[in-house]
């Protein structure tokens with residue numbers, strides 16, 4: 001009956017002993033020690049030592065902010081690495097499968113291909129909500145991961161709470177809730193429901209609202225048991241020292257992050273109001289993220305026209321249910337003014 005992580009873990013991972021690095025074996029207690037254990041160059045330059053493989057300081061700050069324990073968190077080289085670790089821990093190549101809900105983030109399908117795992121797709125409904133019964137019906141004994149992206153990329157909407165709950169209750173594998181855009185959303189993170197759903201995995205990232213796409217830091221939040229499994233297979237030093245330092249200083253500046261998010265949301269409101277007046281924009285989809293998906297008369301033409309004016313957007317027209325759509329990221333006030341001016345010019 002109850003969910004047990006041991007029932008879904010790959011056989012070869014179960015008995016695995018993780019690589020024990022020098023920095024794992026001796027953990028500094030703050031006293032002055034002479035480190036002759038890792039063959040490092042002893043001359044200080046800021047990065048001559050290996051980084052903390054468990055990122056203890058960073059995890060503690062994140063855990064405190066989110067009301068969790070450090071043992072509920074695994075950090076990765078972007079959330080893309082975190083997602084890949086989930087495949088490698090739980091999905092047996094050529095045997096297991098995952099379920100994804102297009103139109104959605106492209107990396108789930110890419111990772112399923114790389115890891116040789118079947119990707120069962122169940123289209124979102126017309127309103128871009130998950131079709132819960134179709135999803136649960138498509139699951140079989142080998143369905144290990146179900147990817148739920150909310151707010152969803154590229155559609156921008158958040159999924160209804162009852163639907164996500166239904167999937168958490170009805171799916172026998174791990175439900176991976178990708179919250180890359182949660183900080184722009186009025187909704188609470190699913191991380192607050194961790195104790196209620198042992199099969200819940202939440203992924204977040206510093207790449208979007210936190211403004212740190214360049215440092216590559218992804219966050220995986222799950223039960224201690226699931227995190228324990230991922231810890232066994234992660235590369236020892238997957239989050240480098242510069243990333244840990246930069247992330248710490250940025251995270252401590254919560255006021256600045258909040259004000260940037262507020263500014264982006266304000267600009268999104270202005271952009272949407274103008275988009276609604278543009279003749280060739282047929283639909284502006286509701287968005288809880290820092291982008292908006294729009295349907296236009298001819299996406300290829302409009303894409304090229306914008307490009308000629310120096311504005312790069314994403315053409316999402318090849319995605320199911322997304323014909324003639326463009327995805328526009330919300331930029332600064334100045335960038336937004338330029339975008340809105342160009343859109344009006346193209347209307348002439």
Ligand SMILES: *Cc1c(COP(=O)(O)O)cnc(C)c1O
Pocket residue numbers: 077078079080081105149153178180204205206207208213217218
């Ligand atoms: C941008 C994005 C990510 C971020 O990936 P990183 O590897 O952390 O930069 C993850 N999921 C979705 C849905 C995204 O749009």
